[in-house]
Amino acid sequence: MVGITVTVNQEIKYLFYEKHRGKATNSISVWDANFTDELSCFKECVNRQWIFENNGWGHIKISDDEYMVLGHNSFNPVLRFAKFVGDNTGLWHGYPADFKQKPNDKPKNVILLRWLNEKFISKHVYRKIQQGQI
Amino acid sequence: MKPSKITLEGDYWDCQIYRGRLYLWTMEGSLKVVDWYSLVKSLEQNISQHLPLSCAFTDGGYLYNYALKNIFYDPEFKKLLQDKFLLITKKDFILDERSIDKYLIGLQDNPFGELQIDSEISSNRVYALTEDALLSATAHRSKGNPVSSKLKNHFSINAFSIKANNYSRFAISAGADGLFEFDALLANERHVRGDQYVKQILNSHSSFADYSFFSIYNSSLVGDSCLAYQRYQEMSPENWSNDIEVQRANIKFEKSIPEDQIFKIKSDQKTVSWGTNEKLYKAVNGGIALVRFNNFKPEETFSETELIKVDSQYGNILCARTAYYGTIVEYDNALVVLLSDFTRFVIEGPITRWRIYPRSYNYENHLHVIKENCVEIYSFNNDYFQDQVEKVLGISYKIRQPFTRKRKVITQNISNSLKFNDKDLRVDNKGHIDALDVDDLPF
Numbered sequence: 001m002v003g004i005t006v007t008v009n010q011e012i013k014y015l016f017y018e019k020h021r022g023k024a025t026n027s028i029s030v031w032d033a034n035f036t037d038e039l040s041c042f043k044e045c046v047n048r049q050w051i052f053e054n055n056g057w058g059h060i061k062i063s064d065d066e067y068m069v070l071g072h073n074s075f076n077p078v079l080r081f082a083k084f085v086g087d088n089t090g091l092w093h094g095y096p097a098d099f100k101q102k103p104n105d106k107p108k109n110v111i112l113l114r115w116l117n118e119k120f121i122s123k124h125v126y127r128k129i130q131q132g133q134i
Numbered sequence: 135m136k137p138s139k140i141t142l143e144g145d146y147w148d149c150q151i152y153r154g155r156l157y158l159w160t161m162e163g164s165l166k167v168v169d170w171y172s173l174v175k176s177l178e179q180n181i182s183q184h185l186p187l188s189c190a191f192t193d194g195g196y197l198y199n200y201a202l203k204n205i206f207y208d209p210e211f212k213k214l215l216q217d218k219f220l221l222i223t224k225k226d227f228i229l230d231e232r233s234i235d236k237y238l239i240g241l242q243d244n245p246f247g248e249l250q251i252d253s254e255i256s257s258n259r260v261y262a263l264t265e266d267a268l269l270s271a272t273a274h275r276s277k278g279n280p281v282s283s284k285l286k287n288h289f290s291i292n293a294f295s296i297k298a299n300n301y302s303r304f305a306i307s308a309g310a311d312g313l314f315e316f317d318a319l320l321a322n323e324r325h326v327r328g329d330q331y332v333k334q335i336l337n338s339h340s341s342f343a344d345y346s347f348f349s350i351y352n353s354s355l356v357g358d359s360c361l362a363y364q365r366y367q368e369m370s371p372e373n374w375s376n377d378i379e380v381q382r383a384n385i386k387f388e389k390s391i392p393e394d395q396i397f398k399i400k401s402d403q404k405t406v407s408w409g410t411n412e413k414l415y416k417a418v419n420g421g422i423a424l425v426r427f428n429n430f431k432p433e434e435t436f437s438e439t440e441l442i443k444v445d446s447q448y449g450n451i452l453c454a455r456t457a458y459y460g461t462i463v464e465y466d467n468a469l470v471v472l473l474s475d476f477t478r479f480v481i482e483g484p485i486t487r488w489r490i491y492p493r494s495y496n497y498e499n500h501l502h503v504i505k506e507n508c509v510e511i512y513s514f515n516n517d518y519f520q521d522q523v524e525k526v527l528g529i530s531y532k533i534r535q536p537f538t539r540k541r542k543v544i545t546q547n548i549s550n551s552l553k554f555n556d557k558d559l560r561v562d563n564k565g566h567i568d569a570l571d572v573d574d575l576p577f
Contacts, residue, residue: 027310065484074355100356101339103292103309109248109265123147123161123506124484130251130265132294132309132341133355133452 001093006039012086014042017093020071029073029096033060041070041082042094048118050111056084057097057107061120071096080134081107100132135216137471137479137501137512138190140177140227142234148487151497152255153274154192155239157281158509159253165244166234167280173237177227180266182338183288186218190513194499197518198458198531206519219515240280245271254298256318261304263296264388268306288321289332299345300493303385305352307340313352313362319381319489330379335362342453347429349384351409355452359407361391361414365429397423397439410456410492411529417451420444422472424526442526444472449479457490458498459514459529464488469503474528475516492529 002018016035043119045051045058059081060068060089061102067080079096083105097105106129107115107118115121121129128134148159150475156168174191178184189196196202198213205211235241244250246269250262260273260281267290293308300317306314313336320331335350339357339387343350350362367384375381393407394400407416409427414436415422421444426437448465455462459474467483486504491497501512522530 100341101310103294103311105263106292113249122484123486126249127147127487128452129454130249130294 003093005091008039008043008046009091011090012046013091014039015091015093017095018092020095021091024071024073026074026101029071029076029079029098031071031096033068033070037068038082038094042084042092045082045084048114050107050114051084051086052108052110054086054088055108056086056092056094057111058082058084058094059120065125073098073101076100081129083107088122099129099134103132106130106132135219135475135477135514135516136223137514138186138219138225138227140174140191140515141229141508142511143228143230143508144234145507146486146504147249147255149179149489149495149502149504149509150253150255151491151500151502151505154496155274155280157255157260158275159244159250161249163244164243165240165281167239167241168234169239173229173234174421176237182218183222186222186515190222190499191511192496194497194513195495197515212519214394216519242279242281242283243330245279245281245283245285251293252295254296254304256298256302259297259318259322261296261318263291263293263306265292266290268296268304270318286322288316289328292543294340295342296492297342297344299323301385303345305335305343305345305350307343307352309341310339312337313340313343313350315350317382320379323378326379333387334389335364336360342408342455344408344455346409346411346427348413349408349427349429351407351414353406354406354453355406359393359416360404361393361409361427362430362561363375363391363394363435365432381547396425396427396436399423407570408454408456408461411527413461415454415456415457415461417463440526442472455490456529457501457514458529458531459517462488462490462501471501471514472512472527473516474520474525476527477516479514481510481512498531498574 001015004016005013008014017067020030025030041058050057062068069078069080070082071079076098079098081097082094082096084092084094099106112126116126145161146158150157154171154525156170158166171192174187178187209348210378246262246264248264250264252263258274259270261270268288270286291307291308295307297305302318304316306316308314312334314334315335317331320326336352340352341355343352348366352362352507353359364385364387367386369384396414396499399418405417412427414425414427421442424440424442428434448468448470450466451463453464460471463470464521469481469485475565481503489502491500499513499515502508519566
């Protein structure tokens with residue numbers, strides 16, 4: 001994987017993966033958020049433990065039910081949530097997640113419940129994420 | 135005509151109504167099963183409310199009855215009935231949680247153990263699409279918990295939505311993984327293998343889907359929508375088989391028909407299309423386009439496109455479905471019901487979930503809308519007075535004519551020998567077997 005790696009803490013490094021900074025395709029989402037926002041989105045994911053096994057999810061909330069646009073792909077011009085993937089060495093990378101297209105990009109229920117309970121999302125956003133409408 | 139409404143307060147996630155029971159999944163992880171008929175009965179303050187309340191909320195199909203058809207030709211009868219409905223549309227029926235609990239049949243933990251993505255009830259089983267699998271459990275039990283805690287895991291899938299038809303088949307929309315069809319009748323036969331009861335129908339993107347007779351209209355929010363055209367191939371008497379697998383295999387996928395070919399509308403802008411039974415719709419500039427679909431005459435599969443003006447926009451379309459009383463479109467922040475009498479009813483968001491039950495007998499006029507702190511149960515009663523053949527908004531109701539003796543015998547034989555199970559269709563709320571529409575039977 002090609003890109004710039006930064007150290008987040010003793011166990012975790014984050015890779016700004018070149019693939020997700022290049023040309024968007026149907027299946028490859030790219031970041032519109034700058035590097036600082038990408039990293040802060042990942043750090044919040046780590047700090048708040050929005051992680052399930054080797055996958056994590058994040059967003060940057062602006063106000064009630066409003067989230068910063070993080071990126072796009074050829075199908076979906078507005079992607080507001082991110083998915084992060086880690087390996088066994090502690091190296092992580094992320095990309096703007098496309099819930100409308102890929103059910104596997106959706107956060108696990110345990111993460112959605114945390115977002116709901118911590119008031120990062122409301123009930124209707126929870127259901128819309130589950131059903132690929134956001 | 136405005137709809138009637140019952141508001142049930144509480145923090146709900148999902149709901150279903152089936153054979154006189156209202157199923158309410160709460161956010162705390164429990165499932166409440168409510169005696170719906172007793173609850174509606176309790177709202178009656180005097181005898182003059184009995185007819186409109188029961189027609190609106192517990193006997194939705196009653197006024198479509200063949201025997202009543204002529205009555206509505208008389209304007210005085212029609213006005214009398216409309217005035218009766220007006221009596222209850224003016225009232226706010228609001229029940230708090232304590233009042234609802236008076237009609238509880240059962241309260242139990244959510245048997246699926248998580249906030250399911252989608253659910254359906256068919257042939258006395260409740261199905262839940264969870265984040266990893268399609269699960270089911272026995273519903274409508276008379277002893278113990280109303281829904282069994284013993285789960286059946288049918289197969290692993292990560293998907294967006296499920297939709298059942300009257301023949302215990304389910305369309306499963308799995309985003310980029312495509313459209314699948316699950317045969318619940320086969321899945322509940324012990325000897326049938328998994329690859330026989332779940333099949334991938336399309337590999338193109340699927341956000342939500344609904345049945346148009348045997349076919350499935352596949353709607354996509356990111357790509358092109360299409361019709362998965364399926365046909366029932368009749369068995370000749372010499373090839374007749376009682377083997378359930380042979381019979382079910384007679385509904386065959388033939389081809390995928392892209393929306394461009396159906397609607398013949400060219401547009402640079404991507405818009406959503408959807409369909410149920412004979413009505414296929416597509417959002418277009420300034421309104422929606424309608425094409426009528428016939429699954430039974432290959433030479434007349436699609437009608438010419440008709441344009442229906444709808445003059446307002448509420449943002450992006452997220453989902454749409456069609457009932458008898460109209461077509462319902464979910465936008466970012468509103469639910470818009472385009473009624474068969476050309477009026478419009480708007481429910482402002484945020485909306486957690488909404489459901490319609492066009493394939494039931496008694497609740498075909500319902501719209502259930504879950505909001506932050508309640509579920510609103512709407513009843514639309516405009517459609518009884520519409521011409522069911524000519525109407526453009528909403529599925530056409532095929533008025534069920536009384537059986538001839540011969541037809542009844544045939545139907546009973548079919549249902550006995552083939553374990554044909556309808557979703558809430560065969561038994562009315564008093565436990566009587568109601569009229570089956572033999573024209574709709576696949577056999």
